[in-house]
Amino acid sequence: MTAGIDMAAGRTERARSRSRFIGLGAVALVVVYLAANLGVAHGSYYVQNLAEVGAVFAILALSLDLVAGMTGLYSLGHAGLFALGAYATTLLNANLGWNVFILLPLSVVGVGIVGVVLGALSLRVSGLYFAIMTFIFTLVVTVLISDLDFTGGLQGIAGPTFPDFPEGLSFLGSSVAWCVGIAFLVTVVIVWSIRSSAFYPVLLAIRDAEPFAASAGVRTGVVRVMMFGLSAALAGLAGWAFSFLGFVSPGQFNWTVSVNILVMVILGGINTRLGPIIGAIFISAFPVVISIDPLVQEVIFGAIFVLVIVFFPRGIVGIVTSLARRIRRRPLPATEPSAPDTAPIAEAELAAAGEEPQVSDEIALEVRDVRFGYVRGTTVLDGIDMRVRRGSIHGLIGPNGSGKSTLVNLISGALRPTTGTIEANGHRIERLGAAGRPARGIMRTFQTAVLVRELSVRQNAGIGLYSRVPRISGRSLAWPLFPSAHRDDRAIRTRATAALARVGLGSGWATARVADVPHGVEQLTQLAAATVGEPSILILDEPLAGLSSGEVEQVSEILRQLKRDGVTVIVVEHQTRFIFEMCDEVTVLAAGELVTSGSAAAVRADERVREVYLGQ
Amino acid sequence: MLLQVLLSGLAIGAVYGLMAMAFAIVFYVTRVINFATGQLLMVSIMITAALSRAGLPDIVSVVVGVLASTVAGVLIYLLAVRPVLRFDRFSFAWLVSTLGVAIVLQSLAAIIWGPTSRGFPALLNRDNLHIGGAGISVQELLTIIVAIVVLVGFELVRRRTLFGKLGQAISADPEMASAIGARVTGFAIAAFAIGGLLAGVAGILVGPITFSNPYLGDTYGIFGFIALMIGGIERPAAAMGAGSCSASCPSVRTRSSARRRPTGSRSSSSWPCC
Numbered sequence: 001m002t003a004g005i006d007m008a009a010g011r012t013e014r015a016r017s018r019s020r021f022i023g024l025g026a027v028a029l030v031v032v033y034l035a036a037n038l039g040v041a042h043g044s045y046y047v048q049n050l051a052e053v054g055a056v057f058a059i060l061a062l063s064l065d066l067v068a069g070m071t072g073l074y075s076l077g078h079a080g081l082f083a084l085g086a087y088a089t090t091l092l093n094a095n096l097g098w099n100v101f102i103l104l105p106l107s108v109v110g111v112g113i114v115g116v117v118l119g120a121l122s123l124r125v126s127g128l129y130f131a132i133m134t135f136i137f138t139l140v141v142t143v144l145i146s147d148l149d150f151t152g153g154l155q156g157i158a159g160p161t162f163p164d165f166p167e168g169l170s171f172l173g174s175s176v177a178w179c180v181g182i183a184f185l186v187t188v189v190i191v192w193s194i195r196s197s198a199f200y201p202v203l204l205a206i207r208d209a210e211p212f213a214a215s216a217g218v219r220t221g222v223v224r225v226m227m228f229g230l231s232a233a234l235a236g237l238a239g240w241a242f243s244f245l246g247f248v249s250p251g252q253f254n255w256t257v258s259v260n261i262l263v264m265v266i267l268g269g270i271n272t273r274l275g276p277i278i279g280a281i282f283i284s285a286f287p288v289v290i291s292i293d294p295l296v297q298e299v300i301f302g303a304i305f306v307l308v309i310v311f312f313p314r315g316i317v318g319i320v321t322s323l324a325r326r327i328r329r330r331p332l333p334a335t336e337p338s339a340p341d342t343a344p345i346a347e348a349e350l351a352a353a354g355e356e357p358q359v360s361d362e363i364a365l366e367v368r369d370v371r372f373g374y375v376r377g378t379t380v381l382d383g384i385d386m387r388v389r390r391g392s393i394h395g396l397i398g399p400n401g402s403g404k405s406t407l408v409n410l411i412s413g414a415l416r417p418t419t420g421t422i423e424a425n426g427h428r429i430e431r432l433g434a435a436g437r438p439a440r441g442i443m444r445t446f447q448t449a450v451l452v453r454e455l456s457v458r459q460n461a462g463i464g465l466y467s468r469v470p471r472i473s474g475r476s477l478a479w480p481l482f483p484s485a486h487r488d489d490r491a492i493r494t495r496a497t498a499a500l501a502r503v504g505l506g507s508g509w510a511t512a513r514v515a516d517v518p519h520g521v522e523q524l525t526q527l528a529a530a531t532v533g534e535p536s537i538l539i540l541d542e543p544l545a546g547l548s549s550g551e552v553e554q555v556s557e558i559l560r561q562l563k564r565d566g567v568t569v570i571v572v573e574h575q576t577r578f579i580f581e582m583c584d585e586v587t588v589l590a591a592g593e594l595v596t597s598g599s600a601a602a603v604r605a606d607e608r609v610r611e612v613y614l615g616q
Numbered sequence: 617m618l619l620q621v622l623l624s625g626l627a628i629g630a631v632y633g634l635m636a637m638a639f640a641i642v643f644y645v646t647r648v649i650n651f652a653t654g655q656l657l658m659v660s661i662m663i664t665a666a667l668s669r670a671g672l673p674d675i676v677s678v679v680v681g682v683l684a685s686t687v688a689g690v691l692i693y694l695l696a697v698r699p700v701l702r703f704d705r706f707s708f709a710w711l712v713s714t715l716g717v718a719i720v721l722q723s724l725a726a727i728i729w730g731p732t733s734r735g736f737p738a739l740l741n742r743d744n745l746h747i748g749g750a751g752i753s754v755q756e757l758l759t760i761i762v763a764i765v766v767l768v769g770f771e772l773v774r775r776r777t778l779f780g781k782l783g784q785a786i787s788a789d790p791e792m793a794s795a796i797g798a799r800v801t802g803f804a805i806a807a808f809a810i811g812g813l814l815a816g817v818a819g820i821l822v823g824p825i826t827f828s829n830p831y832l833g834d835t836y837g838i839f840g841f842i843a844l845m846i847g848g849i850e851r852p853a854a855a856m857g858a859g860s861c862s863a864s865c866p867s868v869r870t871r872s873s874a875r876r877r878p879t880g881s882r883s884s885s886s887w888p889c890c
Binding site for chain 2 (some may be wrong): 068074128132135136139256259262263266267270295296298299301302303304305306308309310311313
């Protein structure tokens with residue numbers, strides 16, 4: 001026992017020294033960066049311009065990766081947002097004489113708000129349609145700045161001058177180089193913080209597995225809009241910094257610039273730390289640095305696009321990682337997921353199985369006279385009543401099309417009833433969105449697990465803790481700087497590991513990518529994500545779908561353990577043997593109506609149930 | 617006067633519409649926007665002009681020019697799009713590879729034929745018709761007719777034939793479509809070929825007005841793309857409508873803005889990057 005504690009202490013000690021090492025590395029990186037910035041600030045005009053333009057586009061590429069890579073929103077509106085930042089700074093400075101430092105928060109927040117509005121308007125569409133909506137936004141912005149009288153038309157206007165350093169600080173060199181450099185540094189800190197935060201798996205879940213994210217308590221729509229707003233604010237920052245580099249004119253902000261920024265992100269490597277930066281530097285510097293015949297240079301430029309993307313669809317960063325892997329000879333995680341623990345349940349837990357847990361008479365969840373139809377005039381559920389006692393396993397059965405899944409979706413918030421009430425733990429919940437229910441202690445699983453395939457099993461399980469970690473999205477902007485965030489990281493990892501162990505997934509599976517694991521493990525991962533937050537009511541939608549008989553036995557054992565822990569479980573299932581063996585009470589639906597509800601034995605003996613369901 | 621504006625707007629719009637259609641048919645089947653579509657128009661113009669300068673009869677150079685852009689369309693699919701889609705059907709990596717092809721084609725043309733404008737056979741542009749006081753060349757009339765024929769033909773194929781419905785099925789779910797026996801790759805090649813063909817035809821139709829220039833692809837590709845985006849990528853017919861509208865608008869717009877800005881020429885119209 002003491003050995004175990006020592007080991008755990010050693011592990012936290014190692015984790016602490018590792019995080020201290022990372023912290024020192026980050027400080028060193030910032031120092032080196034600032035030194036490089038000093039070098040640029042004293043460099044020639046050519047070097048300064050090259051670095052400044054590269055940095056501005058790197059800010060744009062990073063901000064676009066935030067939405068395109070992490071949230072799956074391929075925006076073509078970034079040139080328009082960039083233009084708003086640059087023109088707002090230039091015009092307000094030239095016409096009203098506002099100080100550039102007052103204009104910094106103004107353009108960042110202002111463009112951010114524009115982004116929120118644009119995002120909210122475009123929220124209903126996704127994929128390519130989102131790209132089109134934002135494309136049209138850029139088009140409108142460029143037409144406006146070319147045609148309005150006070151914008152200087154197509155010729156553009158001279159940007160404001162950034163004030164020089166005061167006498168004492170003049171050894172720092174060009175102030176504009178520092179201004180752009182610091183803006184880039186801030187952007188990197190924000191974007192990389194989000195990538196390293198506990199919010200990052202949640203963002204990927206919104207992108208790839210929206211229902212899963214919502215069932216973990218994430219208000220997916222709001223998060224999407226806020227992420228777009230943040231991305232827009234960073235584009236505004238880029239525009240603010242860009243205005244000090246000389247002239248601003250519509251040609252610098254037309255929609256081909258939007259496409260270019262997206263090319264930077266994809267060419268460098270979408271959804272990677274360095275990819276957008278590398279892409280931005282490559283595309284903005286290549287035509288300047290390579291001084292050969294301009295036409296030949298263009299041909300090479302285009303050929304690099306094609307060759308990189310055809311041979312390395314993950315972009316330049318993809319080249320580096322695959323090379324590094326080849327050098328290290330480290331096998332792909334796909335080829336070698338370490339052997340899973342075959343003994344699913346620990347002995348101590350089996351020993352506890354002797355005590356029969358108590359089912360109280362208290363009602364955990366009550367469905368009263370619920371009616372629902374997908375289309376006006378049709379009825380899918382007609383006056384359903386269901387009472388689930390606390391600590392019981394409640395089966396929900398019925399033939400295909402009887403409305404089981406609809407009822408589950410009503411309880412978990414994916415749908416809202418036309419009339420009737422649903423009460424959980426003493427609170428009315430039928431008007432609460434899906435994302436509001438985990439906070440009321442309700443979690444659910446889906447018939448087919450849809451998880452984030454590129455994340456590990458443990459990271460996916462950790463998403464289930466979203467509603468249990470306070471202010472996770474706000475803190476993600478500077479995640480590594482909060483001591484509380486480090487605590488939360490550790491807590492999430494420990495609890496996710498424990499939840500995985502409870503469903504029989506040992507440490508061998510925890511670090512495997514979901515894309516590489518078999519179907520049964522995916523289903524169990526989903527179960528771990530639903531139980532990690534310790535819900536009081538757990539809804540399982542066909543948890544046995546596609547499982548082998550061994551895995552069915554494993555799920556049965558998990559259910560018994562949940563019952564011992566006092567969790568109320570509602571389970572939709574077709575395997576009647578499983579239902580009548582596991583459940584305390586069973587509700588039977590047929591054609592959208594309640595057939596009967598009662599103890600498993602009574603329901604099994606019921607004539608009507610035999611008739612509608614068992615076909616006898 | 618208004619009729620004249622409308623007619624010439626319609627003729628140019630038909631070219632944009634054909635370009636939008638070239639984008640849309642490729643997108644319709646493969647869910648890819650071929651950013652080199654404009655350069656395919658340029659390929660057909662440049663090759664036709666070069667062959668015509670070499671002394672070949674117009675009809676031969678036109679046919680070879682259109683064939684060249686069709687073949688180029690297929691090559692783009694095989695070399696730059698298919699490898700990317702095989703890696704990940706849902707990624708947007710084709711954006712980078714097709715843009716790369718566009719840059720390469722344009723610069724190669726500028727290296728081979730020089731970056732400046734050169735002649736193009738007049739074809740049917742010499743003959744003029746008069747409709748109610750407005751003049752229109754036979755070439756322009758032909759452009760409008762071709763656009764209408766292509767539009768109607770496409771809608772008929774899409775709605776009435778199994779071929780068209782298979783196209784719809786493939787765009788919705790390639791794996792499912794291949795499970796029921798559709799030859800997904802064959803369809804994609806056909807889509808890129810038709811896209812190249814339409815862009816090539818558009819080039820031949822507009823060539824006598826624009827002459828040959830390696831940077832034509834940019835202008836027409838951009839207009840075609842805008843028409844596609846505004847018209848709606850799902851319905852190629854709507855894209856064509858948007859193409860005609862966006863053409864009529866700038867020609868009206870430049871007229872009105874010419875009054876405000878005496879220097880305002882066509883190239884300084886408020887549409888971006890023209």
